[in-house]
Amino acid sequence: MALSGLDIFKLLPKTNCGDCGVPTCMAFAMKIAQKKAELSSCPHASEEAKAALGAASEPPVRLVKIGAGNGPEVGGETVLFRHEKTFFHPTGIGLEIRTSQGEDKILDDVRELEGYRAERVGEVLKADLFFISHDSAEKAAFLRAVSLAKANSTKGLVIDCPDEEALKEGLELLRNDRPAIYLRRPLTERDIEMAKTSGASLVITASSPQDLADQTEKARQSGLTNLILNCQGNGLGGAIQNNAILRRSALKKSFKPFGFPLFIRIADADGFESLAASAALLCKYASIIILPRFDKALLYTLFTLRQNIYTDPQKPIQVDPRxxxxxxxxxxxxxxxxxxxxxxxxxxxxxxxxxxxxxxxxxxxxxxxxxxxxxxxxxxxxxxxxxxxxxxxxxxxxxxxxxxxxxxxxxxxxxxxxxxxxxxxxxxxxxxxxxxxxxxxxxxx
Ligand code: SF4
Structure with a gap:
């Protein structure tokens, strides 16, 4: 059963030292109870408190950071609908780069997205990620794409490579860059080992919520916590339905295997279909959306939608009075x-x-x-x-x-x-x- 703020407060040191970034232990306890903070932020918590709080201190949807520089933090949400409180971590928007595109096109895309930004009501809006998909035969092409993205961008990287040897070398190139590994096939012990060794997050792919639950439980049991969920549905309706099931289960039922950010890769279609799919999924819980190509109109539309959805409805956007x-x-x-x-x-x-x-x-x-x-x-x-x-x-x-x-x-x-x-x-x-x-x-x- 969830602990109240008072229950949690009784387990804290009560010194009000402020090292957790909150002025008092009581205020910190309230934040934990509201799933807005984790016990690990208090460096003085006793082992007894850690054991007692356990699941109560875990946020219902885990916050995952991708990238060491300007990569996004995704997840960490506590409500299903923004009017209930607010959404906290805007959807990370990324661009798919395929190794079959060739170096010149890859470099063009990386530079285009890196340089593209829009300003709206005083906020600078930009994309957050690159998704590097290895769809050619040569290992060198994958490693070159990873190197180009790393050298020309500060955004987060998600890498998708079926060649395990190439993947390991790619992770070595991204040491200290906190990438995410996208898995096309079911999770294996070797994937778990690779994620632990490299410190990368794992994007787990499944064709149904049940299959996904089995895989994430396996990852959780092994101690992995930086997971991102990719539950492929049958068309757009299936994807929305799956996302709703996953997020609702995490928030309303505290179902831990689904308590992670959600990943969506938009299929390459005409402009309207890509926009319709990405906009609908941005509204329905996608924590990361990967677009099939660089398109300023599509990006600007999604930036605008994201800005509206992730603005705190109780705090109007303001400019300085002067x-x-x-x-x-x-x-x-x-x-x-x-x-x-x-x-x-x-x-x-x-x-x-x-x-x-x-x-x-x-x-x-x-x-x-x-x-x-x-x-x-x-x-x-x-x-x-x-x-x-x-x-x-x-x-x-x-x-x-x-x-x-x-x-x-x-x-x-x-x-x-x-x-x-x-x-x-x-x-x-x-x-x-x-x-x-x-x-x-x-x-x-
Ligand atoms: S760091 Fe721990 S002891 Fe210090 S104020 Fe926060 S909760 Fe209390």
Missing amino acids: IYAIGDPTPDSPVFVTTNFSLTYFIVSGEIENSGTSAHLVVCDTEGQSVLTAWAGGKFVPEKIAKFIKDIKLEEKVKTRKIVIPGFVAQISGELEEKLPGWEVIVGCQEAADIPSFVKSVNLV
């Missing part, structure tokens, strides 16, 4: 005011830029809420806006004495003017898309 220069403003440039909800900031700043006008954008602290939500919640009201404008000493930074507020809060204009003597408050447009025409029609300075 004055932002849009374009190249001078003290005579107009002043706009808005909230610090990221989407609001990026849409408003983008439309001011589109208008061709340089401006000062005053972003008030509304705890990341959008304009109307913040107004309704008392966070974007005259008193707070006026205080913020005074705190940032806006009148020392600009010569104009006009500020533009969002059209949706036209009702606060009078009171805001009263709180900001000497300033004229102009009611702007309701939709950010109308900013360019608004700027042309009104004298803002």
Whole structure:
């Protein structure tokens, strides 16, 4: 039976030394009870505590790190649906490299993915992994592909090689790089030995949940914990069904053989099918998704979806509250005011830029809420806006004495003017898309 936070606290040293990264033993005990921390983070835990806590301190889905550099940490989830709390570790997105492609194409793909990044609402989005699949006859081709990826990338590597000798040599090249070994066939004692010797994680492949459970139990019994599960289903529907069974069993039934991150390799199909499959599986528990080819449109779409799913639903994405220069403003440039909800900031700043006008954008602290939500919640009201404008000493930074507020809060204009003597408050447009025409029609300075 799961232990409560109080039960766990009784087993801890109670010194509140903070070495676990949490200020008190009680707070640490609560984190263990919520499956957000592991007992191994407390260097002072007694053997008695380790034995007593045992399974209770294990997270329901193990966190696995691939790669020593920018490779992802995957797994570590505690809920089935993001609205129950949040998802913690975004799906690792990777690209398949086949040794039959030849060195030039491999190098091109590695460099393309390594250099590709997109920025959205202030976050830099990028891929995390390469999956190197040995599908040619020559051992040298596999080793060359591994060397090229290692030399030209800091991402994590998953390697798939049916030639055991070549695989061992590849692992030797990746010593200290924490790769993962993808197994095409059922797990053997030799695979277990290789994983232990090299420190690599194992991607275990099976055709059914029952087959998978048998293999992961064997790996667990041998002491391996860095496992990733690849349960191949019959088509997209089968893959989604299997993923749902595995994750639900891990979280709701505490079924340990399925308490690991989930791996998906997308089949090479046309662009729409690849997108549909990878998007559906990203939503349904894939911890790692390997794409069949480099495709910026596909990557950007998945990055956007991943960002939305792995954003904490209880914490809106925010930007720092301060004055932002849009374009190249001078003290005579107009002043706009808005909230610090990221989407609001990026849409408003983008439309001011589109208008061709340089401006000062005053972003008030509304705890990341959008304009109307913040107004309704008392966070974007005259008193707070006026205080913020005074705190940032806006009148020392600009010569104009006009500020533009969002059209949706036209009702606060009078009171805001009263709180900001000497300033004229102009009611702007309701939709950010109308900013360019608004700027042309009104004298803002
Ligand atoms: S490291 Fe251990 S003893 Fe120290 S505060 Fe954390 S739980 Fe308590």
